[in-house]
Every structure is written in structure tokens, then in C-alpha cells.
Amino acid sequence: MNERKVRVRFAPSPTGPLHIGGVRTALFNYLFAKKHGGDFLLRIEDTDQTRYVPGAEEYIQEALEWCGINVDEGPKQGGPFGPYRQSERKALYNQYADQLIESGHAYYAFDTPEELDEARTSAEGKGATFTYNALSRGSMKNSLSLPEKEWKGLLNSPVHYVIRFKMPDNSDVTEVDLIRGSVTFNTSLLDDKVLFKSDGMPTYHLANVVDDHLMEITHVIRGEEWLPSMPLHVLLYRAFGWQGTMPRFTHLPLILKPEGKGKLSKRDGDKMGFPVFPLLWRDPVTGEPSRGYREDGYFADAFINMLALLGWNPGTEQEIFSLNELSEAFSLDRVGKAGARFDPEKTKWFNHQYFVKKSDKELGELFLPVLINKGIETDLQVAIKVAGIVKERCNFVSDLWDQSYYLFQSPATYDEKIIIKRWKDGVPEIMNEIAGFFESVGSWKGPEIKEPFSAYVTAKGWNFGTVMNSLRLCLVGGSFGPDIFEICEIIGKEETISRIRKAVETIKI
Numbered sequence: 001m002n003e004r005k006v007r008v009r010f011a012p013s014p015t016g017p018l019h020i021g022g023v024r025t026a027l028f029n030y031l032f033a034k035k036h037g038g039d040f041l042l043r044i045e046d047t048d049q050t051r052y053v054p055g056a057e058e059y060i061q062e063a064l065e066w067c068g069i070n071v072d073e074g075p076k077q078g079g080p081f082g083p084y085r086q087s088e089r090k091a092l093y094n095q096y097a098d099q100l101i102e103s104g105h106a107y108y109a110f111d112t113p114e115e116l117d118e119a120r121t122s123a124e125g126k127g128a129t130f131t132y133n134a135l136s137r138g139s140m141k142n143s144l145s146l147p148e149k150e151w152k153g154l155l156n157s158p159v160h161y162v163i164r165f166k167m168p169d170n171s172d173v174t175e176v177d178l179i180r181g182s183v184t185f186n187t188s189l190l191d192d193k194v195l196f197k198s199d200g201m202p203t204y205h206l207a208n209v210v211d212d213h214l215m216e217i218t219h220v221i222r223g224e225e226w227l228p229s230m231p232l233h234v235l236l237y238r239a240f241g242w243q244g245t246m247p248r249f250t251h252l253p254l255i256l257k258p259e260g261k262g263k264l265s266k267r268d269g270d271k272m273g274f275p276v277f278p279l280l281w282r283d284p285v286t287g288e289p290s291r292g293y294r295e296d297g298y299f300a301d302a303f304i305n306m307l308a309l310l311g312w313n314p315g316t317e318q319e320i321f322s323l324n325e326l327s328e329a330f331s332l333d334r335v336g337k338a339g340a341r342f343d344p345e346k347t348k349w350f351n352h353q354y355f356v357k358k359s360d361k362e363l364g365e366l367f368l369p370v371l372i373n374k375g376i377e378t379d380l381q382v383a384i385k386v387a388g389i390v391k392e393r394c395n396f397v398s399d400l401w402d403q404s405y406y407l408f409q410s411p412a413t414y415d416e417k418i419i420i421k422r423w424k425d426g427v428p429e430i431m432n433e434i435a436g437f438f439e440s441v442g443s444w445k446g447p448e449i450k451e452p453f454s455a456y457v458t459a460k461g462w463n464f465g466t467v468m469n470s471l472r473l474c475l476v477g478g479s480f481g482p483d484i485f486e487i488c489e490i491i492g493k494e495e496t497i498s499r500i501r502k503a504v505e506t507i508k509i
Contacts, residue, residue, distance in 0.1 A: 004216070004218050004245075005037075005038055005039070005218070006032070006033055006036040006037065006038025006039070006218050006219065007033070007038055007039045007041065007215065007216050007217050007218050007219075008029040008030075008032055008033045008038065008039070008040055008041065008217065008218070008219050008220075008221055009029065009040075009041040009042070009043050009212070009215065009217055009220075010022075010025060010026040010029050010030075010040070010041070010042055010043070010064075011042075011043040011044075011045045011208065011211075011222075012026075012044065012045065012060050013044075013045045013046065013048065013051070013204075014044055014046050014052055014053060014056035014057040014060065015048070015051040015052065015053050015056060016053050016056055016281070017056065017059055017277045017279070017281035017290060018059060018060050018063050018277065018278060019264075019266075019276055019277065020255065020264070020275075020276055020277065020278060020293075020307060021223060021254070021255045021263070021264065022223075023063060023064075023067060023069075023278050023307060024252070024255065024307045024308075024310060024311070025221065025222060025223055025252060026042075026064060026067075026069055027067070027069060027304060027307055027308060028221055028252060028308075028312070028330070028332075028335070029221045030069045030070075030327075031308070031326055031327050031330035032219065032221060032330060032332065033072075034327035035327055035328065035330050035331070038218070039072040039073060040069070040070070040071060040072050040073075041071070041072060041073045041074060041079070041081075041084065041215060041217075042060075042061070042064065042071045042073070042074030042075065042077075042084060043074070043084050043085075043086070043211060043215070044057050044060070044075055044084065044085045044086065044087075045086050045204060045207065045208070046085060046086055046087045047086050047087065047201045047202055047203065047204060047207050048201075048204075049087070049199070049201065053284065054284050055284055057075070057085075059279065059281060061074075061075070061076060062279060063277075063278040063279050066278060066279060066294055066300050067278060067300050067303065067304050068300055068301070068304065068323050069304075081214065081215040081216070086202075086207050086211065087201075089207070089211065090200070090201065090202075092210065092214070093196070093201075093202040093206060093207055093210060094196075096206065096210050096240070097163050097195055097196040097202065097206060099240070100163070100165070100195065100236075100239055100240075101163065103239060104166065105165065105166055105235075105239035106163050106164060106165050106166055106195060106239075107137075107142050107143045107144050107163070107164055107166055108142060108143040108151060108154075108155065108161050108162075108163060108164075109132075109140065109141065109142040109143075109161060109162050109163070109164045109192075109194075110141045110142060110146075110151070110154050110159055110160075110161045111140050111141045111142070112160075115140075115141065116130075116132075119136070119140070131191045132164065132191050132192045133167055133169075133187075133188070133190065133191050133192055134167065134168075134169035134170075134187075134188075135169075137164075137166075137192060142164070144166070160198035161198060162194045162195075162196060162197055162198055163194070163195050163196035164192040164193065164194055164195065165192055165193050165195050165205075165232060165235070165236070165239075166192060167187050167190050167191065167192050167193075167232075167235070168187050168235070169187065169188065170186065170187060170188045171186070171187045172184050172185070172186055172187075173185045173186075173187060173231035173234055173235060175230060175231070175234045175249060176248070176249075177227070177230070177249050177250060177251055178219075178248055178249070178250040178332045178333075179250055179251060179252070179253075179332060179333075179335050179336075179337055180227075180251065180337055183227070183230065185228075185230070185231040187231065187235075190231060190232065193205050193232055205229065205232055205233065205236070206236070208233070209233050209236045209237060209240075212247055213237075213240070213242050213245065216245070217247045218247050218248065219247050219248045219249075219250065220233075220247045220248070220249050220250065221250045221252065221332075222250070222251060222252065223251065223252055223254070224251045224252060224253055224254050224339075225254075226251060227251040230249055230251070233249075234246070250332055250335075252311060252335065253311045253335070253336055253337060253338055253339045253340055254339040254340070255310055255311070255339070255340055255342050256339040256340060256341045256342060257341070257342065258272060258341065258342050258343060258344060259272075263339070264276060264342050266290060268342075269291070272344060273344075274291075274296075274344040274347070275290070275291035275292050275293050275296055276290075277290055277291070277292050277293070278292055278293050278294060278303065279292035279293070279294050279295065280292035280294070280295040296396075297351075297395075297396035297397055297398050298347070298351050298396070299351060299354045299355070301322065301323065301354055302350045302351040302353065302354040302355075303347075303350075303351075304323060304326075305319075305320060305321055305326075305350050305354070306346065306347050306350040308321065308326050308330075310340040310342065311335055311336055311339075311340040312330065312334055312335050312336075313334050313336065314329050314334065315334055319350075319353075320350075320353055320354075348395050351395050351396065352394070352395045355391060355394055355395060355396070356391055356392055356394075358391075360384045360385070360387050360388035360391070361384050363384070363387035363388070363391055363397070363400065364380055364381075364383040364384030364385070364386075364387045364388075365380065365383075365384075366387075366397045367383045367386070367387050367397060367400045367401075368380055368383040370397065370398070370400065370401055371383060371401075371408065374401070374408075376408045378408065382490065385490060386400070386404045386407055386490060387400055389404070389482045389486055389490075390403040390404045390482065406475075406476040406477060406480075406481060407487065407490050407491055410495070410498070410499050410502065411474075411475075411476060411477030411478075411499070411502075411503070412477070413477060414473060414477050414478070414503065414506065414507055415473070415477060415478040415479065418469075418473050418478055418479050419473070419507055419509065420509075422466065422469045422470050422473055422479075423470065423473070423507055423509055424466070427466070427470045428504045428507070430460075430462060430466075430467060430470070431470060431471065431474055431500050431503065431504050432500075432501075432504055433460075434453075434456075434467070434471065434500060435497045435500040435501055435504075437453070437456050438488075438493065438496055438497050438500075439497060441453075441493070444488070444489060444492065444493045445489055446483065446485035446486045446488065446489040447485070449485050449488055449489065450485045453485070468484060471484060471500070472484055472487075473503065473507075474499055474500045474502075474503035474504075475487050475488070475491070475496065475499050475500070
């Protein structure tokens with residue numbers, strides 16, 4: 001372990017809503033920092049102003065807050081290494097680009113888009129792929145191929161230029177990835193990446209390395225898609241002479257589609273009916289909504305628990321972890337190299353585990369607004385009691401209504417199959433007698449209804465199963481629901497009698 005204080009960063013670009021893959025990257029960074037008593041930073045990498053989407057940065061911050069991933073330093077929180085928004089650090093990067101030019105690790109390139117397209121087309125005509133590198137840079141328009149007087153003249157003219165990294169020719173770059181082990185890249189397969197653009201903004205590669213150095217980042221934990229960038233970043237650290245403080249690199253496996261090949265996308269969610277974003281997102285241009293886990297009824301702790309186990313294995317049979325437990329248990333050496341397949345049904349399972357663990361009171365408080373919204377006149381105590389009775393059959397707060405609507409609404413129809421099976425000759429008369437019996441019952445609590453009711457049915461010599469099944473049909477319209485005396489207590493004495501009378505009048509064979 002590095003002796004420096006652990007400092008990690010989550011560095012998203014505000015180009016749209018935060019995918020759950022990004023949330024998992026933030027989570028793993030956060031867990032690693034907390035495990036080692038370190039700091040978790042949020043840095044907004046908005047150097048590409050052409051792709052900036054209004055509202056995206058606010059969405060990122062709100063999503064992290066909902067997930068309980070608390071930021072130690074960031075645009076909202078501030079901190080000693082700010083600003084934490086790259087567009088506000090613009091003045092910093094010029095000097096570092098100039099430093100690379102002066103040390104011979106970078107150069108000016110004046111190629112127009114048309115000239116680059118022509119080079120690509122020419123290469124394709126020969127069955128090759130154009131790469132701007134040691135083999136081709138001598139034939140392009142840059143400060144390495146042009147006479148000094150000419151390229152300096154271009155620098156002082158209105159001509160647009162970029163600064164490119166001078167990739168060494170045919171050299172091996174080896175670095176340790178904390179998940180994958182030692183990884184080697186040959187520079188002959190890499191291009192001279194643009195570090196500084198003609199609009200005066202650095203590219204991701206330069207700004208990322210400079211900011212990680214200045215913010216004293218000790219570990220870079222990011223998605224697998226950035227693995228091909230690692231050799232360039234390593235070479236940049238060497239070019240600046242920062243090898244001694246270069247962070248350790250870790251590239252997380254992809255989150256894969258539930259079915260087929262490739263990484264999880266919004267299209268998969270749309271097709272199979274699940275969200276791929278933590279919160280609801282509405283496109284600022286089209287207004288098109290994209291579902292979010294929060295709005296779909298998932299609890300943040302269940303969502304986080306699910307994400308943590310996508311690619312990370314605790315090494316035990318334990319599956320349910322609080323955020324604090326995850327922080328204590330997390331280690332990068334238990335993150336797999338292979339992609340982790342997303343399972344929407346398992347995600348529901350996680351939510352169910354957290355749902356049933358909540359107290360009846362918590363669920364009742366969440367359920368009451370649902371009832372009020374449906375025009376049901378009731379109180380919190382009823383909502384609490386109902387939630388407690390049906391929660392084992394629910395995954396979401398919205399399921400509470402689906403599993404208990406019959407406690408608030410008299411049946412509009414009756415199950416035909418149950419009628420044929422249960423509504424035999426003599427049953428209507430028995431139900432009428434039971435309605436009369438209920439009128440004589442004093443205390444209307446479930447256990448206190450059950451005892452005299454059982455004695456009454458026994459004294460009459462009726463078949464207990466027939467009576468109970470028929471009574472259930474009267475009360476709920478089918479053969480479902482919790483204990484029948486709990487139903488009676490919740491809907492009340494008058495409603496119980498009313499439903500029995502209504503069923504007797506309505507059900508015809």
C-alpha cells in the first residue's frame with residue numbers, strides 16, 4: 001500500500017445522465033477510499049464543450065447523493081485542491097502543454113480536418129488504417145516535419161493547430177493494473193494523441209493526468225474502456241518527471257447485457273423493461289424521459305448493494321451488505337477481470353430483501369401517500385397494519401396496493417372458477433346467517449372474532465373449509481389474501497357484513 005494518504009476521484013463528463021456503470025465506478029472508488037481512511041473526490045471533466053448537456057452535472061451530483069456516496073471534495077463541497085470543474089482550471093493546462101513541447105515530448109500539428117481525411121482515405125485505398133504516429137508524422141504538417149521558420153510562422157497566424165504527444169517508436173510500456181496484473185503495450189500500435197485542442201481546451205488525456213497529479217490522486221479506478229489509454233498516461237507521467245507520485249491504475253470490468261454480448265446499454269433497458277440510470281432523466285432537447293431506479297421504486301441501499309456485487313465478490317456467501325459493511329469488506333483483489341452480467345430479476349430480489357427488512361411503520365408511512373393519491377380515506381395506523389400483512393409478497397411500495405387493494409375496495413367482480421368450485425347449494429343461506437352472526441359480535445379484533453366464529457360454525461355443523469373459502473370469496477372476490485379475520489378487522493364490521501350481503505345478492509350460478 002502506498003504510504004501517502006489514499007485519494008481517489010470519480011471524474012465523469014457532463015454529457016448526459018449517469019449510467020449505472022458510472023455509478024458502480026464511483027461506488028468502487030468510494031469504498032476503496034473509505035476502506036483505507038482516504039478521500040473521495042468528484043471532478044467534473046467538461047473539457048469537451050461541444051458535448052456538454054445542460055443539467056447533466058446536477059444529475060450526477062444528485063445521483064451520488066441519493067446513493068449515499070458522500071463526496072469529500074468536489075464542485076459543491078469545495079476543498080483545498082479546487083476548482084473541481086475542469087473548465088474552471090483552463091488556465092492551468094497551457095503551461096503543462098508548453099512544458100511537453102519544450103522537453104520534446106509533444107509537438108504542434110497544423111493539419112486541417114480535410115488533410116487528415118485525405119490521409120485516411122489514402123491509407124484505406126492501400127488496405128491500411130491511417131495512424132498519426134512515428135511512421136506517418138514526418139509526412140504530415142507539424143513542427144517535426146516543417147522548417148522551424150515555417151511552423152513558427154503558422155503559430156503566429158490565424159491557422160488552427162493542436163498539440164500532439166510524441167509517442168516513442170516501437171517501445172514497450174509496462175505497468176501494473178491492480179486487477180489485471182502486469183500489462184504491456186507496444187507504442188507502434190498507438191497514435192500521437194491530441195493533448196491540446198484548437199479551441200484552447202486540453203483533451204481528457206492531458207487534463208486528466210495534470211489534475212490527478214495536482215490533486216495528489218494515489219489510485220485511478222476507472223472503467224475497462226480506459227485501459228488502452230493507460231500507456232499514454234504512464235508516458236505522460238514519465239515525460240513530466242512525476243514517476244514517483246504516479247497513481248496506481250485499476251480498470252474495472254464491464255457491466256454486460258442480461259442476454260447476448262456487449263456492455264449494458266439504455267437500449268437493453270428499454271427492450272427488457274428496466275432502468276439503466278439511477279434517477280429519472282428527461283432529455284433537455286426532446287423532453288424524452290428515461291426511467292430511473294429511484295422513481296421505479298428501488299431503495300438506494302438495495303440499488304447500491306446490487307451494484308457492489310456486479311464484478312466484486314466478498315469471498316463469502318453473504319449477499320446483503322450495508323454501505324458501511326461494504327466499505328469494510330471491499331478490496332480490489334476480489335474484483336474480477338471478466339465482465340459482470342446484469343440480472344434485472346436479481347436486482348428486484350435485492351430490493352425485496354431491503355423491503356421486508358423495513359419496519360411496518362416505515363412502510364406504512366410510504367404507503368399512506370399512495371392510498372391518499374388513490375382517493376382512499378384512511379389513516380396511518382391502517383396503512384401500517386396493511387403493509388405489515390402483505391409486505392412479504394412485495395418488492396416495491398407500489399406493490400403494496402396491488403397486494404391489498406381488496407382491503408380498501410369492495411369486490412366489483414368475483415372469480416368464476418372459485419364460484420364454480422365453492423359456491424354450492426346452501427352456501428348463500430350460510431353466508432346470510434354468518435352476516436347475521438357478525439352483527440352480534442362485540443369486539444372487532446381479529447383473534448376476538450375468530451374464537452366465537454369458530455364455535456358458531458362448529459355448533460351449526462357446517463364444513464369449516466367450505467365456510468372459510470366462501471367467506472373469503474365474499475370479502476375479496478377470489479381465493480387470495482391474508483388471514484380472513486385480519487381482513488375482517490381491517491375492513492371493519494359494517495363493511496364485512498355489507499360485502500357478504502352484496503356477494504349473496506350478486507353471485508349467481
